[in-house]
Amino acid sequence: MTDAAQTPPRHSRRGLVVPFAIVGVLLAAWTGWWFWLADQIETRLAVHEQALSEAGWRVSHQPVSVGGWPFRTRVAFPAAEIVAPSGHGVSAPELVAEANAWNPGHWVVIAPDGLTLSRAGKGRIDIGGDGARMSVSHLRDRFPDLRAELIRPTFTPRPDAEPFPIASAEHVQFEMRPHLTDGVAATDELDVLFRLIEARGRPGGPVEGAARSGRLSMEIEATIEQASRLRGVDSAGVFANWTAADGRFTGVRGRLLAGESSARISSDALSARADGRLEGQLALTAERPGEAMAGLAGSRSGAVNRVAAAGAAAAASAQGDRPMELVLRFRDGRTWLGPFALAPAPKLF
Template identity: 60%
Template sequence: MTDRSSSARHSRRGLVVPLVLALVALAGWTVWWFVLAREVETRLEVQAQALRDSGWSVTHGPIRTTGWPFRVRVQIADPDILAPSGQGVSGPVLVAEANAYDPGKWVVIAPEGLALVRGDKGRVDIRGDALRLSASGLAAPFPTLAVELVNPVFTAQAGAEAFPISRAGKIELYTRPNATDVANLDVMFRMTDAEGRSGGPVEGLAQNGRLTAQVEGVVEDARALQGMDAAGVFAAWTRAGGRFTGVRGTLEAGQSRALLSSDQLNAGPDGRLEGRIALQAEQPMSAIAGLARSGSGSVDRAGAAGAAAVSAASGDREVDLTIVFRDGRTWLGPFALAPAPKLF
């Protein structure tokens, strides 16, 4: 009788002890989760206030934190973030998520789309199957970032300047710290199957087809990308001597193909690119001629037509060309094609 009673007590203890340990662990984890959630909300507000103190306009609606027990999910209603340059984003809602056991990596999504604010150019609505940003290494001088827009559609709001493209299969932007120089930043941009707006330069360049591009390079002196003046971060970076180096890429526009490279590009005082890009092009005449026929007022049609005529001499052969950005214009030999790309 005594042996059976002792055995029963040991059996019950064997069940109770693991249960008690599990409850203690769950209670400890729950405390940790709420502390983490509160810390996230506090840091968000501190960062928002720091931006406001630097001249940014930052407003938002209620912030709701959920996701217990294994995730931290922060939902921000009606975010509106505007830099002193007049550029920024706004939208109905932003959602940020991270694993509670690894809060150093976050994914931010815009499930109901975003509006891109472009200063005097007005706002552009962006909708798509997925609009997301992932960020890791937030404690480092430069975090690792990945922006992905899947099947995005761009619609300029009433009174806004038209956007160069109307839609794309995918748009990606990746940044990471340079492996050999911590002052620099590696950047890659990829756009797949983009369609230009009706009558615009991209539609002409792609000859009513699709535009696909991939460009990568190094942003030197990236620590200077922190200006808060009205011109934006690239203005401060330019004043500090910032430049793009090791630029390499590919371009496909309709039937035209090109490999591009540049040892150095920088921005002038007006914010427009300066420097040279070497192109190893296949059937460039089709793209340049399409650009000349576009209805965009920014395209120098006479210059593009002249460049197309010269390019036609190469026929279908591969030809080496040089694009030059100078005096605020984009030049192919003696022919001005369009304004140079503007960074700020």
């Protein structure tokens, strides 16, 4: 028998090496992309912080850390504080922003250890609960999509702060996105949605009074005109510039539930005075509004005109349990129900 016949054939190992080589090249390319993206994020953060500072904002935090390789980008801001020129702001022991490395235009920001809300001239409120998060996407568009939510939040004013009307809630949600007309984003309009689910008022406050020690829920949606004017560098904040440009809330629709009382609300347009108080009127289709008015009359809030609330309660009670068509007017800085001035008009800034 010949030697050639006795020697087994040799198989090439190239087939085993090639897949590993391809994976190695792809991993090296992806790692390069990830580190380039992380560097870009840090650079853009520095640019945005400088721009905010020049616009009158105060942004501070301890050194930022960037991680999340290989599939995420995670940016941590320890001891973060962001304060607008108006004096309103938020701070947190840590803010964490995350995005998928393949989709850096969609970010989710969480506050794992809670937030502190700063109210200009009114003090600070600590916000606890089961979660605080915000997501923002379409960052390259004129207006991004934004969604913020608080899950079972609690609101605790600091000892030197003014009272806050809500002590806790099951859910708070805010959404903002470009207004669409025939499927196309409008030039200068934004749609906004606000939900407050099963809020409990502070003892003796107007929310507890209106809900008769029950819970308050509301859902309100509207379109903001002149949305590009929502910016400003003075102490009055973004709404002052918007108000001066004749900005309005249009297509206002919503529903309120306060204890046993409920109402559907609508308004074609609402604006704001130079001092930030709302102007305009809301149409309400209310069920059992007398109970909410009576609760307001019995509250210990200095912002509520208890005599006027008692008069409105008596007038509403005369209608029994039948649904009532009512109109709330925001005029002269006050909230009016017929001839009764119930409380100051809501204030934007």
